[in-house]
Amino acid sequence: SMQRRGWGAEGIEPEANAARLARQRTGSTVYETPLEEVPIPPDSCQMVSLLHVLEHVPDPRDTLTRAYRLLSPGGMLLLALPN
Helix, strand or coil: CHHCCCCCCCEECCCCCHHHHHHHHCCEEEECHHHHHHCCCCCEEEEEEEEECCHHHHCCCHHHHHHHHHHEEEEEEECCCCC
């Protein structure tokens, strides 16, 4: 959706089959690694989305902190949770 609006998009998906499928569907770079190991520089993203992610991680606060560090000043964090 964001690519159709002219944004650059990259993804993070540690599960190999899901990462492959995401690459096929989007044509984007999808890092097959946990967020902690992603090679994206701090302060470089205008938006970070965590869509149905936090309920699957062992330490949601750590994940949010890492996502926040990727955001450029004024960047936006988009969250979706099942509850």
